[in-house]
Amino acid sequence: MTNSKHARGEHFLTTPKAAPFLERLIFNNRVIILVLFAVLTVFLGYNAVKIQPDASFERMIPLEHPYIVNMLEHRDDLENLGNFVRIAVATKDGSDIFTEEYMETLRQITDEVFYLSGVDRSGLKSLWTPNVRWVEVTEQGFQGGTIIPDNYDGSSAESLEKLRQNVLRSSEVGRLISDNFRSTIVYAPLYENDPQTGEPLDYADFSRQLEEKIREKYQAQNPNVSIHIVGFAKKVGDLIEGIGAIAWFAGITIALTTLLLFWYSRCIAGTLVPVLTSIVAVFWQLGALKILGYGLDPYSVLVPFLVFAIGISHGVQLVNAMAMEAARGFDPLNAARLAFRALYIPGMLALISDAFGFLTLLFIDIDVIKDLAVAAGLGVAIVIITNLVLHPLLMSYIGITAGGIRHVQKQGEETDQKWRRLSAFASPKAAPISVLIALLGLGVGVYLKQDLKVGDLDQGAPELRADSRYNTDNAFIIDNYSTSADVLVVMVKTPVEQCTQYSVLRAMDTLQWELQNTPGVQSTVSLADVSKIVTKALNEGNWNWYAISRNQTIINASIRDAPSGLINTDCSLTPTLVFLEDHKAETLQTVVSAVEVFAANNSNEDHTFLLAAGNAGVEAATNDVIAKAKDWMLVFVYGVVSLLCFATFRSWRAVLCIVVPLGLTSVLAEAIMAMSGIGIKVATLPVIALGVGIGVDYGIYIYSKLEKFLLEGKSLQEAYFETLRSTGKAVIFTGITLGLGVVTWIFSPIKFQADMGLLLFFMFIWNMIGSIWLLPALAHFLLKPEQMREKARLASVKS
Numbered sequence: 001m002t003n004s005k006h007a008r009g010e011h012f013l014t015t016p017k018a019a020p021f022l023e024r025l026i027f028n029n030r031v032i033i034l035v036l037f038a039v040l041t042v043f044l045g046y047n048a049v050k051i052q053p054d055a056s057f058e059r060m061i062p063l064e065h066p067y068i069v070n071m072l073e074h075r076d077d078l079e080n081l082g083n084f085v086r087i088a089v090a091t092k093d094g095s096d097i098f099t100e101e102y103m104e105t106l107r108q109i110t111d112e113v114f115y116l117s118g119v120d121r122s123g124l125k126s127l128w129t130p131n132v133r134w135v136e137v138t139e140q141g142f143q144g145g146t147i148i149p150d151n152y153d154g155s156s157a158e159s160l161e162k163l164r165q166n167v168l169r170s171s172e173v174g175r176l177i178s179d180n181f182r183s184t185i186v187y188a189p190l191y192e193n194d195p196q197t198g199e200p201l202d203y204a205d206f207s208r209q210l211e212e213k214i215r216e217k218y219q220a221q222n223p224n225v226s227i228h229i230v231g232f233a234k235k236v237g238d239l240i241e242g243i244g245a246i247a248w249f250a251g252i253t254i255a256l257t258t259l260l261l262f263w264y265s266r267c268i269a270g271t272l273v274p275v276l277t278s279i280v281a282v283f284w285q286l287g288a289l290k291i292l293g294y295g296l297d298p299y300s301v302l303v304p305f306l307v308f309a310i311g312i313s314h315g316v317q318l319v320n321a322m323a324m325e326a327a328r329g330f331d332p333l334n335a336a337r338l339a340f341r342a343l344y345i346p347g348m349l350a351l352i353s354d355a356f357g358f359l360t361l362l363f364i365d366i367d368v369i370k371d372l373a374v375a376a377g378l379g380v381a382i383v384i385i386t387n388l389v390l391h392p393l394l395m396s397y398i399g400i401t402a403g404g405i406r407h408v409q410k411q412g413e414e415t416d417q418k419w420r421r422l423s424a425f426a427s428p429k430a431a432p433i434s435v436l437i438a439l440l441g442l443g444v445g446v447y448l449k450q451d452l453k454v455g456d457l458d459q460g461a462p463e464l465r466a467d468s469r470y471n472t473d474n475a476f477i478i479d480n481y482s483t484s485a486d487v488l489v490v491m492v493k494t495p496v497e498q499c500t501q502y503s504v505l506r507a508m509d510t511l512q513w514e515l516q517n518t519p520g521v522q523s524t525v526s527l528a529d530v531s532k533i534v535t536k537a538l539n540e541g542n543w544n545w546y547a548i549s550r551n552q553t554i555i556n557a558s559i560r561d562a563p564s565g566l567i568n569t570d571c572s573l574t575p576t577l578v579f580l581e582d583h584k585a586e587t588l589q590t591v592v593s594a595v596e597v598f599a600a601n602n603s604n605e606d607h608t609f610l611l612a613a614g615n616a617g618v619e620a621a622t623n624d625v626i627a628k629a630k631d632w633m634l635v636f637v638y639g640v641v642s643l644l645c646f647a648t649f650r651s652w653r654a655v656l657c658i659v660v661p662l663g664l665t666s667v668l669a670e671a672i673m674a675m676s677g678i679g680i681k682v683a684t685l686p687v688i689a690l691g692v693g694i695g696v697d698y699g700i701y702i703y704s705k706l707e708k709f710l711l712e713g714k715s716l717q718e719a720y721f722e723t724l725r726s727t728g729k730a731v732i733f734t735g736i737t738l739g740l741g742v743v744t745w746i747f748s749p750i751k752f753q754a755d756m757g758l759l760l761f762f763m764f765i766w767n768m769i770g771s772i773w774l775l776p777a778l779a780h781f782l783l784k785p786e787q788m789r790e791k792a793r794l795a796s797v798k799s
Helices: 002-014 021-027 030-048 066-073 100-114 157-169 203-221 232-265 268-291 300-327 332-363 367-398 402-409 413-426 430-451 469-480 502-516 527-537 552-558 585-602 614-649 652-676 685-711 716-747 751-782 785-798
Strands: 084-091 133-138 141-146 183-189 225-231 487-493 521-525 573-580 608-613
Touching (some): 030 268, 066 608, 066 614, 084 100, 084 232, 300 402, 300 685, 487 502, 487 614, 573 614, 614 685, 685 716
Antiparallel strands (some): 521 573
16 A cells, blocks of 8 residues: 555656656755755854854944934034943942042042043043033132142042032032932943944943953952943943853753654654754854854844744644655655645745845834844745755655654544644634634734833833843932933034024023923033023122023123033034933933924024934934834735735735734734833834744645645635644644743843743744634635635636
């Protein structure tokens, strides 16, 4: 019996019409192709191990957004571009900063930071730098000097008392000096490119230097101080450091997947070959990225996980199909050819849908997301080659083991009963109930996702855990300083030499008054404040003079010694610094809206209000781009998937059966984000596209088999039963395996990886449930088997 089946299969395989050209090309040249794979794997693997973490401030911001265009155009005139670090040096025993030991430690730290590669030394600020000064008005006029007295020796009581007086007379309390006088800040602006090498600043190395040369060294040297460091460079450095933990999760994912694959297939070859080809795909992807000049930034470092997951997803389908053919008596080569023939069209459709889904991220004008799109799209293109070529070729030599064949043959009446019960989802009784439940779920999801926000929803760095080193440092600075690390800079542009005119300062003062009465604003600083403070001081401190004088001569005298950063060299730009309580999405939206309304009503030919610089301005611009791109991205993702499905199945009914469950998953995923306090931002936006791109695979495999059995004349429920017996079990296994693989991410020290793990777990599982439960219910209402068979018959006659 087996021999006759084998003979019939051999004849079937060698029939020219039966064997597609692609199949003949691949299987008739097995040795040559495998040698090419080996050579490419060695070459790309060599490049893969050399790929380095990569991060850039400018690549993480939307460079074409008007706010960023304004910021970069005037970057030489501003000090608060968002790329800086603040190092707080605090006492630990409750003493204040006016001690010899503390001030000596601060001096050494200031000198150490000065020589760190990448620091803009001209903008460095500390109590020990000459650009931090005190000013007072006396009977003889203005007096001032550096905070550290010229005759400071640090050891005498007189010297320390002089230092205290200088601090009190400065305007740095709450900014560089804590409100309780127990800590001070070393403020270090950074270059985007290292001035010594010209290369982009290495944030991982810079963060490591901050830890080793600053925190560890001086905390060990002076046990009475604690050091707290915040800033974009430190945050990215900590993220890159956390990438090291990802290797552990990679190992866990591979081990867990391997164990589940063996449990599923009971075949060593059917276990190791899919894992091997998926790992090869990851090495090819990383090697290709290295050759193309890409690195792995903290956000795209998770893409190799997804490439591995996609490879396993499609590899399981091939192993399942080969096992069934081997159980029917075919040898490894013919079993591999039959499995390839059955799966290459739905497999290519699914993978191309994945790739185009990821490439829609290119429409988002943030380089880091574009890089992620390229990495994911390239990875999927490679999976097409490894899974549809390398995998079947390897299996054509190895074949399904005897244990795997026996396992398939043992799937008897008990297993069939399980699939028979699940096939009831396609029955006339269950289908309406399923659709009703889906509609109720859609309604609940739409209602809950109304609270979904764009941007960060927590203080500090939401990409990291709340108890992470960075966020505890950030909390210290928020608690001890009246000016936060979240700064929105509103630029006031005027004709040359006109930035100190009364009308300009008056408009700035009015804006500050409005902002100080806006929720989320902590304080504001501008040239108008300097003018009012000095004018009051020039008039014996009388508060009646705390105003902007209409006399231009008095204004000019009041801003003569204005601090650096509040006026540029040709007096054509002066900023208003807005210190925010946090950079939460709601705070930024409220403050930016207030500024935009004011700017629209108060800009004229004398002065124009421009948004926005500062780290909060960058965040606001990023949130704006993401908010506008999110819906368009989903339209493109679903549009591409729908067009590809229609081109393959030539039926809008088929498109609805496949796409509607995906849409329900997207809505419910956004509802979960809203309920879990996860905002849509650079780290989470790609997950929405990735979840749709990967999830469509399930529906395509289920529908392609269902259509095949319907065209053979089976009823819908019977066709679905056969679909479950063949492809359905692989889809269920894949969804559960991938879900369990990514759910381990929730234990990652990197918060955004944990968020991605939660979202992808839900999307993997729910997309699988949708294809098993909702797709057949929709098919009951949408598909007309008789019309499908007649259409197929006419197409066959015509061909």
